[in-house]
Amino acid sequence: MMKVFERLGSSALLQFNEIGRMGIFLFYSFLSIVRPPYKPGPVIKQMYVIGSKSVFVILFTGVFTGMVLGLQGYHTLSKVGAEGVLGSFVSLGLIRELGPVLSALMVTGRAGSAMCAEIGIMRISEQIDALDCMAIDPHKYVIAPKFIAGIISMPLLTAIFDVMGIFGGYLVGVKLLGGNEGSFFTSMYNNVGAEDIYMGLMKPLCFGVLIIWISSAKGFYVHMTKGGGFGAEGVSGVTTSAVVLSSVAILLFDFFLTSILI
Amino acid sequence: MKPAIELKDVHKSYGTQHVLRGVNLSIPEGKTTIIVGGSGQGKSQIIKHSLGLIRPDSGTVKVFDKDINAINKKQLKEVRTHFGVLFQNSALFDSMTVYDNVALPLRERTKFAEEKISDIVHEKLEMMDVVGSDDKYPAQISGGMKKRVGLARAIVLDPKIIFFDEPTTGLDVEKSNEIYRAFFRTQAQLQYTAVIVSHDVPKIFKLADYVSLLFDGVMQGCITPEEFQLSENPAIKSFVRETMGELYSSEVEGLL
Structure with a gap:
């Protein structure tokens, strides 16, 4: 019986330890962002990795999400004779909810996993220690550019997702199913307000921080992972856990952010 | 002492x-x-x-x-x-070339112009007998050369x-x-x-x-x-x- 309590206690302590570590990591990361010197080169490189390289997947998923919304929305709304508001249905659904969440999930899968693996490999091959020994702050050199790039890229990617989604909805609702083009756009103009755009940009900003934070911290502390965080297996383990944790965190925070911003 | x-x-x-x-x-x-x-x-x-x-x-x-x-x-x-450190596995940055690895401490810790950095890097690489491998990545050089590049990086700031x-x-x-x-x-x-x-x-x-x-x-x-x-x-x-x-x-x- 005591062993069960010991294990529970030990597991709880490890969890608290990890939460504390992640908190300190976030603090130092933000500190290193505001501290000079400011070098745009590494940020631009990371914007290419996180942003530009994710554009194709965002275009693709955006247009198909909009097409599904157009299809489902048209059939549901036509049951109550309201197919004229399809434009606002598609655009509000995308701008307020689906755009930020799905873009974030896509970026997690594409860039978050790569980032976690890259930092994890740097840790196990002593490259992070080498930076420390050269008196180069790894937070400033490795992590800060990723945070800045994530914060800038996420809202832009989401905006692309939204535009492509609306185009997909228009394609199916108007061109394929024969809905009225005028009412599609009029309902969108009339119902989408500044507060919707604000919510649609605030969410990806927060999700950007979440993705980079979890993915980087998991890789950065791969050597402290419970159950042996060494070698290729250790890196693959933390990469999986970073993707899962980021995805769950995105959905959880989406609820809280919606409650605050609605 | x-x-x-x-x-x-x-x-x-x-x-x-x-x-x-x-x-x-x-x-x-x-x-x-x-x-x-x-x-x-x-x-x-x-x-x-x-x-x-x-x-x-x-x-x-x-x-x-x-x-x-x-x-x-x-x-x-x-x-x-x-400090300068030569790690057991060299710990070179695998996504950087030999030149960039050695230049990194100079770029991050000094305000030297790129020309001066280039002179220092080449001087240290020559001291280590690593010539003509500036553009190679760590994966493209031998174990012994990796160690020498690691040592060049360790001594680059004297x-x-x-x-x-x-x-x-x-x-x-x-x-x-x-x-x-x-x-x-x-x-x-x-x-x-x-x-x-x-x-x-x-x-x-x-x-x-x-x-x-x-x-x-x-x-x-x-x-x-x-x-x-x-x-x-x-x-x-x-x-x-x-x-x-x-x-x-x-x-x-x-x-x-």
């Missing part, structure tokens, strides 16, 4: 494993100190404690008279500006102390000799304090001013290689017998 690094009663445990059990070591400035010992004894731990990468459970680690565990992050960074963690592990005799020659050249020129953790006994003794054995979590002396080979300390005696084998008797005769 003034110590560059001083470890006093350093203890470190990992779970139930008590790795360092009261390590006392004084590393003299401008000299070469070799740390030897069996595998898994915690030799690399001595380097990591000296670098401030690991905090001891108890005891003090002083570098140039500063307790590196009692100072803040900024002060520790300042202390680390005196540090006062250089740590070598198993500098010849995994290299054949020829490549090991290349590293030793590179070490000789750079130390003669830059006069740094060298701390070398190595298995390469007895060859490594030829580089040493002082040798210290880590045995059972405690340092056994920090004495000259000659004294080390003739020591009556049972741990040292047993280590010398095991590692030097047949050479032992002839070397002793030679020294007597």
Whole structure:
């Protein structure tokens, strides 16, 4: 019986330890962002990795999400004779909810996993220690550019997702199913307000921080992972856990952010 | 002689494993100190404690008279500006070319123009006999060359102390000799304090001013290689017998 309590206690302590570590990591990361010197080169490189390289997947998923919304929305709304508001249905659904969440999930899968693996490999091959020994702050050199790039890229990617989604909805609702083009756009103009755009940009900003934070911290502390965080297996383990944790965190925070911003 | 690094009663445990059990070591400035010992004894731990990468459970680690565990992050960074490290696996940045690896400390820690950086990098690479490989990535060069590029990076800012963690592990005799020659050249020129953790006994003794054995979590002396080979300390005696084998008797005769 005591062993069960010991294990529970030990597991709880490890969890608290990890939460504390992640908190300190976030603090130092933000500190290193505001501290000079400011070098745009590494940020631009990371914007290419996180942003530009994710554009194709965002275009693709955006247009198909909009097409599904157009299809489902048209059939549901036509049951109550309201197919004229399809434009606002598609655009509000995308701008307020689906755009930020799905873009974030896509970026997690594409860039978050790569980032976690890259930092994890740097840790196990002593490259992070080498930076420390050269008196180069790894937070400033490795992590800060990723945070800045994530914060800038996420809202832009989401905006692309939204535009492509609306185009997909228009394609199916108007061109394929024969809905009225005028009412599609009029309902969108009339119902989408500044507060919707604000919510649609605030969410990806927060999700950007979440993705980079979890993915980087998991890789950065791969050597402290419970159950042996060494070698290729250790890196693959933390990469999986970073993707899962980021995805769950995105959905959880989406609820809280919606409650605050609605 | 003034110590560059001083470890006093350093203890470190990992779970139930008590790795360092009261390590006392004084590393003299401008000299070469070799740390030897069996595998898994915690030799690399001595380097990591000296670098401030690991905090001891108890005891003090002083570098140039500063307790590196009692100072803040900024002060520790300042202390680390005196360090150069050659890691066991070289720890080169695998997504950077040889040139960029060596240039990194200059780009991040100085305000030198790219032209001056290029001059310094090429000077250090030539000193290491690494010529014409500027654009190659670490994966495209041999193990020995990786070590030499690692050493070029370690000395690029002319540090006062250089740590070598198993500098010849995994290299054949020829490549090991290349590293030793590179070490000789750079130390003669830059006069740094060298701390070398190595298995390469007895060859490594030829580089040493002082040798210290880590045995059972405690340092056994920090004495000259000659004294080390003739020591009556049972741990040292047993280590010398095991590692030097047949050479032992002839070397002793030679020294007597």
